[in-house]
Each structure stands twice: as structure tokens, then as C-alpha cells.
Amino acid sequence: MLQPRIKQVIARLGYNNTILHNNEIMSANKLAEDATTRGPFALGDFAIDEYRPIRVAVIGAGISGIVAGVRFPQKVPNVQLTIYEKDDGVGGTWYRNRYPGLACDIPAHCYQLTFEEKDWSALYAPGTEIREYLQGIVDKYELMRFIKLRHEVVGAQYAEDTGKWHLRVRRTDAETGATSEFENVVDVLIPAIGVLSRWDWPDIEGLHDFKGELHHTAGFDPQEKSWQEVAEDWKDKKVAVIGVGSSAIQLVPAIQPKVQRLYNYVRGKTWLAVPFASDTFATLLGRAPEDAEDYHFSAEEIERFKTDEAFYRRFRAVMENDMNSMHAATLRGSDLQKEATELFKANMRRKLAKKPWIADCLMPTFPVACRRLTPGPGYLEALVEDNVEFITSPIKRITERGIETIDGQHTELDMIFCATGYDTSFQLPFEIVGRDGMRLNDRWQPHPTTYLTMCVDGFPNMFMVLGPNSGIGSGSMLIMIEYEVMYAVQAVLKMQRERLKSIEVQREALLDFDDYLESYFPKTVYSEKCRSWYKMGAEDGRVVGLWPGSALAAAKAIMHPRWEDFKYELIDPSKNRFFWFGDGQTYNEKTMSGDRAWYLGEEYVDVPPVPDKQSRLMGL
Incomplete structure (x- = not known):
């Protein structure tokens, strides 16, 4: 049977059926005991939106x-x-x-x-x-x-x-x-x-014995000058770039015209992407085919971006759409993966036609995008220049004067760039x-x-x-x-x-x-x-x-x-989950300041569209 006090509590909790089965009586008793034990609590002395620091x-x-x-x-x-x-x-x-x-x-x-x-x-x-x-x-x-x-x-x-x-x-x-x-x-x-x-130095024997200039791409600092100013002194230098990741792919074409001789030491293989969204870029700008691979904006194009806001917005939106249309290429066996593979193969062979053996050494057997893709404009073109050597024989050690590979070849150098990545x-x-x-x-x-x-x-x-x-x-x-x-x-x-x-x-x-x-x-x-x-x-x-x-x-x-x-976990002594309601008012009401009709502001009012009856009748 239910005790009178428990009956009162049950009534307060909304129960009005006094005919209860045993298990229902037990549940009601527990609920009533909880309600009696918990009771009221002291409200917080703050407004609901009076936020703590x-x-x-x-x-x-x-x-x-x-x-x-x-x-x-x-x-x-x-x-x-x-x-x-x-x-x-x-x-x-x-x-x-x-x-x-x-x-x-x-x-x-x-x-x-x-x-x-x-x-x-x-x-x-x-x-x-x-x-x-x-x-x-x-x-x-x-x-x-x-x-x-x-x-x-x-x-x-x-x-x-x-x-x-x-x-x-x-x-x-x-x-x-x-x-x-x-x-x-x-x-x-x-x-x-x-x-x-x-960034990490590569684990190569004798690396720090080298007496010439030694740089990691991530640690290169031209101080107060631009790298182009610093590179003015490199015209008689023999320079090595170790690596074929995204940093090396950007570094090689940048310094190739600046140095006497450039040696690119490449251990692995990689895909060189066709520059991302390049066709879209050329089409949007109305570029002639012969200008499609010039990736600098002309003065006229930049001026149009500045003065024609609608064009700028459209250019940006279309480019973003294009970039967000490539996900399927990351899926095994997808049509887009196959298309990308054939496109990249053809592009690499075309740009390496002067030294076709490089394509055989550089193109991987693993699928496109297995490792980070980079377009590397100018990299392939630089590899076929007369002052560049592409070296695939693994490095044995670095000496005071240069690099020795495991095939016994030693190349004397003035400068080494390690484009060997980061601690990942x-x-x-x-x-x-x-x-x-x-x-x-x-x-x-x-x-x-x-x-x-x-x-x-x-x-x-x-x-x-x-x-x-x-x-x-x-x-x-x-x-x-x-x-x-x-x-x-x-x-x-x-x-x-x-x-x-x-x-x-x-x-x-x-x-x-x-x-x-x-x-x-x-x-x-x-x-x-x-x-x-x-x-x-x-x-x-x-x-x-x-x-x-x-x-x-x-x-x-x-x-x-x-x-x-x-x-x-709650921060206040009261463990009531609604303690944060505070004293039942907002800060602007408490202080009679600020906006007390904030719900009418633009960020809160969501005006629904009115259905077009004619369009609905036409099934549009």
C-alpha cells in the first residue's frame, strides 16, 4: 500500500490512478522518495545569459x-x-x-x-x-x-x-x-x-660533414632579402636537391635557371598532376590555347577581379566546384581514377619527351593520389634542361665535398638542399x-x-x-x-x-x-x-x-x-542540470539595458519562402 505522504507526492508528480500493481507501487515509491529527497534548491544569482568568463x-x-x-x-x-x-x-x-x-x-x-x-x-x-x-x-x-x-x-x-x-x-x-x-x-x-x-634532416651518413652550403627547404631563410636576391650569387654553383616531394617539385624549377648545374637525387616515384582546375581557369578567363599554361594573371585580369565583383564571385565559385569534384579519383578502380592515370601518364611523357627515360624512372606503379599529389608547374620541363641531371642511384653517403651514390659515383657540389619533408x-x-x-x-x-x-x-x-x-x-x-x-x-x-x-x-x-x-x-x-x-x-x-x-x-x-x-561535469555546487537557468531572466531585463527584442533581429528571423501557386500547379 502507498503511504499518505507518498500519495501526495505521487499526485504532485502527475499520478492519479490509485490502483497500482506491485511493480508500479515500487516504482511510485522510488519516484516519491527521489522527489522528497531532492526537493527545491537555491537558484543561481545570475541571469541565464550572464556568461561567466x-x-x-x-x-x-x-x-x-x-x-x-x-x-x-x-x-x-x-x-x-x-x-x-x-x-x-x-x-x-x-x-x-x-x-x-x-x-x-x-x-x-x-x-x-x-x-x-x-x-x-x-x-x-x-x-x-x-x-x-x-x-x-x-x-x-x-x-x-x-x-x-x-x-x-x-x-x-x-x-x-x-x-x-x-x-x-x-x-x-x-x-x-x-x-x-x-x-x-x-x-x-x-x-x-x-x-x-x-621538419626533419634526412638520415644520410656524413650529412653534416659537408663543407658547402647545406639547407633544408623548411629551414632555408634568406634573412632580410628575397630568395631571388640571394640566388644572384648561385650562377656558378653546382647544387643538389634531394627529394621528389612537393617541396622539391617547386624548388627545382625555381633554381634551375639560377645555377650552373643542378642534380636532383630521387629515391622514390611520384605522379605529377596536370595543374588542378587549369582547364576551368583558362575557360573562365577566356584564355587562348597558347596562354593556357601561363598561370600568372595579367594586369587586365587582376583589374577585372577588383572591379567586377560578380565575375570574381563566379570565378571563385566555379573553381571551388571544380576542386570539389575530384573525390571519386581517390576511390580504387573508379572511372575518374582511371582517367586521371591516363591523363597524367600522357602529360608526363609529353613533357619529358627530350629525356624519355626519366618518365620510366619517375612514373609509379601505385595509383594516382596514393601519396600527396602536386601539379608542380615547371618541374618536368626543368628536368629536361641541359644543366639538370636526374639521379636515381641511391645516396650512399655525403662527403665534405659532395654526394657519393651506391654505384660509386661522386659528385662535387657547392650547395645541397634537402627537400625531405617533416616529422609526421x-x-x-x-x-x-x-x-x-x-x-x-x-x-x-x-x-x-x-x-x-x-x-x-x-x-x-x-x-x-x-x-x-x-x-x-x-x-x-x-x-x-x-x-x-x-x-x-x-x-x-x-x-x-x-x-x-x-x-x-x-x-x-x-x-x-x-x-x-x-x-x-x-x-x-x-x-x-x-x-x-x-x-x-x-x-x-x-x-x-x-x-x-x-x-x-x-x-x-x-x-x-x-x-x-x-x-x-557541472561546475557549480548544485547538481541540478538546470541550475544554469539562473534567476529566470536575461541580462538585459536584469539591467534594463540592451536589446530586449533581439528575437526580431535578422540573425533570428527566418522568413520562409512562399510557395508559388502557379509553379506548383505546373509541377515545377
Whole structure:
């Protein structure tokens, strides 16, 4: 039987049927006891939108950090944002890389932020122009108020009791070079360092015994000059370029006319793509066939971009559409994959006709796009020039005077460029320590696992930008950056709005995404046998560099967070999930200030289209 007090509580909870079975009586008793025990609670003394201050730290002021610098102050009220950058300037890999020929390897109009357009000088914009573009965004949005240059994060540890990240930061004095360390405590950590940020010297015997000039493409610094000014002294030099990746493919044609003799040492094979969207580019500009391969915009074309906004928008949209039409080429056996293979073969043989044996040595047996594709305008043309030697015999060692290959040949050199890539192991250069002392580098052995490339269970309040599996096989990486930053923004807004101490992805959700990766990649060319940074520099194994699908699918997948995939802790003593409602009013009502009809603003009013009755009757 139900006790009178329990009957009263049941009535308050909406039960009015007094004839209950035994199991229903037990449930009713439990419900009544819960209601009696829980009772009312003290409301918060704040308005529902009186948001607490929230501290966010971003590691890195590359493109990801710059986008974060724009979006967090725009979208998150009462945010205290700090962006730590170890270098002397902004731009990330575009700031550090200054090698000859550095350029964007997709059309520049597809390598710009959705909200910030530019009139580029060439289809494949030079690195200097990209640096200027990024610096321009920093200046326009006054981001230096958030960015701390020469500040390197050397450690990050999560404190479970407070739900905060404790960062150790090493600061370098610009004038004296002296370093000091300090701690900063934040609510949210955004690692945005990217994968192509730490370059590696090749493992070649005697490398640093060389007495001439030795450069890594990522470490080449012409100081206050342009590389073209520096190259004026190279006309009598014998120069070697080691590698055939994207950096070497840009470097070789840039310096070939500047040096006496150029030796390209090539260990592997690679496909040279027909320049991306080049046909579309020429058609949109109305180029004559003989001008189709001149990838610089004329003064008239640039002026038209500046003065004809509709033309610029159409040009950009059509180029983006073209770039986002290549996904099928990444699928094994697809028609587009076959077409691309035949097109690239024909193009490579045509441009290497003067030295046809190079095509036989350079063209792979693995499918197109198995490793990163680059169009490399001018590379094939440079290889057939009289002052260039293409050397496929493996390097045995580097001597004080040059390079010796395993066939016994020794070439004396004045300068060596190592275009040998980056550390793509996803082992971070500093410790990130989560719950229970778990180190992220340990967690990412033998390979990294994430939830949607951004989150890891055991590491609450951390959202990575361009983490493992966030690369794009076709399309523009900048779309991924923008959407990942906005994902982090939405998470921070949820933490702030609902007064959360922590937000942490569930282990099961991470494992489900990991299973999706394992199921997706076997149907793609990325799983074929080829050495690629997509697979941490290995020929075989797990793909850790790429999103499992197209750029458009990635954007759709992360546009709307699945909050049910996370677990939460509340920050307030009250554990009622609606404590964040506060005192039942908004801040503008509480202070009788601001807009109290905000719901009539453009961003809130969604006017639906009125059906056209005539069109409906006609079946249109």
C-alpha cells in the first residue's frame, strides 16, 4: 500500500490512478522518495545569459590560430583568448617556409578563407603573397592583442579537481634571446600546430660533414632579402636537391635557371598532376590555347577581379566546384581514377619527351593520389634542361665535398638542399597530460586515435585543429580549418552557457569513429603500397593523415556537434542540470539595458519562402 505522504507526492508528480500493481507501487515509491529527497534548491544569482568568463588558449598562430583569433572573440562572449606562437611572426608553415619556388599547390582562389577574399597574382600564389594575406587578416581584425609571439608551450597538464589546463610556456626575449618560463591556467586548450610543422634532416651518413652550403627547404631563410636576391650569387654553383616531394617539385624549377648545374637525387616515384582546375581557369578567363599554361594573371585580369565583383564571385565559385569534384579519383578502380592515370601518364611523357627515360624512372606503379599529389608547374620541363641531371642511384653517403651514390659515383657540389619533408609521426614536441597522468604521446602509440580528429577521451576540454586524420585528399584544407575551429567554438559556448566544468568525449564514440576509419580506407587508393606522410612515412599501414571521405563530407560531419557523444561535469555546487537557468531572466531585463527584442533581429528571423501557386500547379 502507498503511504499518505507518498500519495501526495505521487499526485504532485502527475499520478492519479490509485490502483497500482506491485511493480508500479515500487516504482511510485522510488519516484516519491527521489522527489522528497531532492526537493527545491537555491537558484543561481545570475541571469541565464550572464556568461561567466572563460579562458581559452590556442597553441600556434598559423592559419588555424588566426581563424580561432577571429571567431572566438566574434562568437563567444566574455572570452579571454591567448594564442601562443613560438616563432617571430604569424602564418605557421607559411611563415617558416621561404625556400625558392614556394607556392600554393592548389588554386589560390580555393586557398583563402570563406570570409576574406584576395586578388591573387597567380593561380598558384607564391609563399610571400600568402604570408602577406595572413598578416593582412591579423592586422584587419587586430589579432595581435591575443597573439603572443616567441612564446612556446612546453607542457600542458589537466587538473581533474578544477577542470582546468595548466600550461607551461617558455618566453624568449626578442632583444637578448634570454628565456624564462611561466604558467598559465585556462579552461579550454586548442592545440593548432598542424602536422607539417616540424621538419626533419634526412638520415644520410656524413650529412653534416659537408663543407658547402647545406639547407633544408623548411629551414632555408634568406634573412632580410628575397630568395631571388640571394640566388644572384648561385650562377656558378653546382647544387643538389634531394627529394621528389612537393617541396622539391617547386624548388627545382625555381633554381634551375639560377645555377650552373643542378642534380636532383630521387629515391622514390611520384605522379605529377596536370595543374588542378587549369582547364576551368583558362575557360573562365577566356584564355587562348597558347596562354593556357601561363598561370600568372595579367594586369587586365587582376583589374577585372577588383572591379567586377560578380565575375570574381563566379570565378571563385566555379573553381571551388571544380576542386570539389575530384573525390571519386581517390576511390580504387573508379572511372575518374582511371582517367586521371591516363591523363597524367600522357602529360608526363609529353613533357619529358627530350629525356624519355626519366618518365620510366619517375612514373609509379601505385595509383594516382596514393601519396600527396602536386601539379608542380615547371618541374618536368626543368628536368629536361641541359644543366639538370636526374639521379636515381641511391645516396650512399655525403662527403665534405659532395654526394657519393651506391654505384660509386661522386659528385662535387657547392650547395645541397634537402627537400625531405617533416616529422609526421604525430608525436608532439611537448607533453600533453590528461586524466590519471595519461600522456597523449603514449596514448598515440603505435598510431593516433581521435574522435572526429579533434577530441580524445581522457583529455577533457581539449579540441584540436588539424589533428590526426584531418587532412583533405581532395579540396581545400582551409574549409576543414574553418569548420574545426567553429566546432571548438560551439563546444566552448556550450561549456559557458550550461556552466560545465568539463566536456569529454566518450570512449565508445571515439572507438566508433576509429572503426569507421578502418572500414573506409581499404576502398581508397590511400591504402595501396606507397610511401606517404598520410601513413606516417611508411609504405603500408594505417592512414593517419586524412579524413575518411571528401572535404564536403567532412564539413557536413562536423558542422553540428553530436553532444550525446560527450560526458559532462557541472561546475557549480548544485547538481541540478538546470541550475544554469539562473534567476529566470536575461541580462538585459536584469539591467534594463540592451536589446530586449533581439528575437526580431535578422540573425533570428527566418522568413520562409512562399510557395508559388502557379509553379506548383505546373509541377515545377
